[in-house]
Amino acid sequence: MxxxxxxxxxxxxxxxxxxxxxxxxxxxxxxxxxxxxxxxxxxxxxxxxxxxxxxxxxxxxxxxxxxxxxxxxxxxxxxxxxxxxxxxxxxxxxxxxxxxxxxxxxGDAEQRRRAAECYRQIGNTDMAIETLLQVPPTLRSPRINLMLARLQHHGSRHGTTKKSEAVLAYKEVIRECPMALQVIEALLELGVNGNEINSLVMHAATVPDHFDWLSKWIKALAQMFNFKHSDASQTFLMLHDNTTLRCNEHLMMALGKCLYYNGDYFQAEDIFSSTLCANPDNVEAIGLMAVLCGQEGGCEQDSADMDYLFAKVSSEVKYTASHWFAHAQLLYDEGKFERGLNFVEKCLDSEPRNHEALILRGRLLIALERHTQAVCAFRTAQMVAPYRFEIYRGLFHSYLAQKRFKEANALCNWTIRLFQNSPRSFTMFGRTLFLFPDPRMRRTARKFAEKSLKINHIYTPAVNLIADICQVEGPTKAIIKLLEKHVIIFPKVNLLNHLGDIMRKQKEPVKAMEYYYKALRQDPKSKRTLRGLRLLAKSDDESPVLDESDDIGMDNQQSINDLTTLCEATNAQGAEGAESVENSREASSSAAARSGQEEDVDEHDWIDVPDGMSY
CATH class of the missing domain: 1.25.40.10 (Tetratricopeptide repeat domain)
Known part of the structure; x- marks a missing residue:
């Protein structure tokens, strides 16, 4: 034995x-x-x-x-x-x-952290929080505090959040690690004052000297979360131009995002292109470039370059949330909405708070004409990123598609309060008023468009709205001059068609034909342009010139009504791509694809307008 x-x-x-x-x-x-x-x-x-x-x-x-x-x-x-x-x-x-x-x-603290990570991975957030809270506060490392803060911030499986506890945990991380920029963002997202965070960072024991740039970074982030995207982009631009951080990838991404959030798509595209030149493997930048290309209906980035970037994304063996989003955006631009929705869900499974994926889900649902679901999707996105204008614009399009004009009007009022110095909010409100059944309300749309142009005199959606209004109220010399000046900078199909229609009605056939042919060079299949040319030929054969103003709201069988502004009434199967897009870029996909993105109301929004409503 x-x-x-x-x-x-x-x-x-x-x-x-x-x-x-x-x-x-x-x-x-x-x-x-x-x-x-x-x-x-x-x-x-x-x-x-x-x-x-x-x-x-x-x-x-x-x-x-x-x-x-x-x-x-x-x-x-x-x-x-x-x-x-x-x-x-x-x-x-x-x-x-x-x-x-x-x-x-x-050690006990690390073993509990690992157990909490296991609970988080299997979806038991409540047990993960409970396990971390068993670690005494004095023994919690910054890693434990960060994990606890994120779990409390993002909520348990029952959807409840503990924001005050999350703020305390985040602050503990900042005291030990003042350079934790993601933690600073999280505190600002939770509503902590930027000055308080800056004071906390600057009084941290480990903060190095000569870190003035960090205060400006915090200031820019605070401006972004306070809906001041233009100010935030200016602050980041000053950091980029006046410090030794010039051309830093993370700084350029932050600057590009603020420009994108502010609707400055051309500038944002340039910044993201520079970022991709420095690091072609930046999948997040590839996804945002795809958004800009789709949103503007034709990106200045060479299509071959974009194909190369998408090929790099596809070649990865293991996909992250950014990979899934890039694929979903590509499918959205190709009009494969159901499949794109599946990829968005995979992205959200990997990263439930991905802003772009939450917004894209709403756009895809609009494209699929599931407008009630789209409203729910955008409301969910609003809870995560209330500072994103694209969310309110998506709600705006969803309400219009459901003929919920009062809700659209109330939403625009609220958006103006949030984005007080943004031409986007005033233009969206003006568009709602322009679509309102009450003629007295429609007449007030012009002042909102003019206010948008005072903020940004080359803001294309506001110019489009002015052009739409003048189609109904009649053009003035100032408006014609404004449109002619704008098409020199942004010679896009929709504005060229507007000018062609105006010149045709002003009995200037030579100028009208010039604008129509310029539009045809960009889109040879534009039905509105072709119809304008037919009417121009008819007006040459018949006298007096045909006046289409009597056809408003009556001839629903025509492919395009001259007094409608952006698109022709078509059925959901044959909808043509919208021609009015933010920053005057021509939409490249179907009307359904663009309806969740464009600043101006596209074809999809004009289909369901009540019979008694005139524009």
Whole structure:
């Protein structure tokens, strides 16, 4: 019997030594079977099993499973490890100190963090928070505080958030790590004052000298979260031009995003292009470039270059949320809406708070004419990123498609309060008034368009709205001059058609034909342009010139009504691409594809206008 025990003991020692060696060499997949075998031997032979050996074997097994992402298997051993550690502490076992000295990751705080990570990975957020809260505050590392803050900030599985607790945890991270820019963003998102955050950062013990640029960075982020995207882009631009951070990838991404949020798509495109030149593997920048190309209906970025960038995204073996989003945006631009929606859901499974994916989901639902679902999607996005104008614009299009003009009007009122110095909000409100059934309300649309142009005199959607209004109220010399000046800068199809129609009605056929042919050079299949040419030819044959003003709201069978502004009434199957887009870029996909993106109302929004409504 004694000899048998000696043999068993030697086998246990050999197994333990091998399991330890495998763990030390980080061969975690090999540790799991070896440690499990040893654990079984120790359970079946209680004569030679000791508490410290069992504890250490369990640690090897749990952490090897954690490293191999076997989260449920790791959690099965967590409670037993906590129990054995308490026993060892009660008996003041010196081996415990030796183990945690040799393996710092075997400490109680780190083991609880890993257990919380396992709970988070399997979707049990409440247990993850509870596990982290069991770590005493004085023993929480910045990593633990950051994880706890994010879990409390983003909410449990029941949808509840603990914002005040999250703020405290984030601040603890800042005190130790003042350069944690993502934490600064999270605090600003939670509504903490920018000056308070700046004071906290500058008084941190580890902040280096000569970090004035960090205060400006915080200021720019605070402006962005306060709906002041133009001011934020100017602050980031000053950082870029006046400091040694010039051409830094992260700074350029922040600047590009602010320009994009402000609707300055051409400038944002230039910034993202420069970022991709510096780092072609920046998948987030590729996705945002795809958004800009789709939103403007034709990106200045060479199509071959974009194809090359998409090929790089597709060649990746492992997809992140940015990869899924880039593919979803590409499918959206190609008109494959159902499949694009599937890719968006995969992106949101990977990163539930991805702003672009949440907005794209709403646009895809609009394209699929699921307007009620689109409203819900945009409301969800609003809870995550209320400072994004694209969310309110998506709601605006959804309400118009459902003929909910009062809700659209109320939304525009609220948007103007949020984006007080943005031409986008005034233009959107003016567009709502222009579509309103009450003629008195429609007459007030002009002043909002003019106010937009005072803020930004080359803002294309406002120019488009002015052109639409003048089609109804009659053009003035000032408006004609404005349109002629604008098409020199942005010679886009919609504005060229507007000018062609105006010149035709002003009985200037030569100028009208010039603008129509310029439009045909850009879009040879433009139905509105072709119809304008037919009417121009008819007006040459007949006298007086045909006046289409009597056809408003009556001839729904015509492909385009001259007094409508942006598009022709078509059915959902044959809708033509909208010709009026933010920053005057011509839309390249179908009307349904663009309806969730464009500043101006596209074809999809004009289809469901009540019969008694005139523009």
């Amino acid at each position: 004694a000899s048998f025990l000696i043999v068993v003991e030697k086998m246990e020692i050999a197994l333990f030594a091998n399991a330890k060696k495998l763990y030390d060499h980080k061969l975690y997949e090999c540790v799991i079977p070896a440690a499990d075998l040893l654990r079984t031997v120790l359970k079946n032979d209680r004569y030679v099993a000791t508490l410290d050996v069992e504890y250490q074997v369990l640690l090897y097994l749990l952490n090897a499973n954690y490293k191999e992402r076997n989260y449920r298997a790791a959690l099965r051993h967590f409670d037993e490890i906590i129990h054995k550690r308490r026993l060892m502490m009660r008996h003041k076992n010196a081996v415990l100190v030796a183990i945690e000295s040799s393996y710092p990751e075997f």
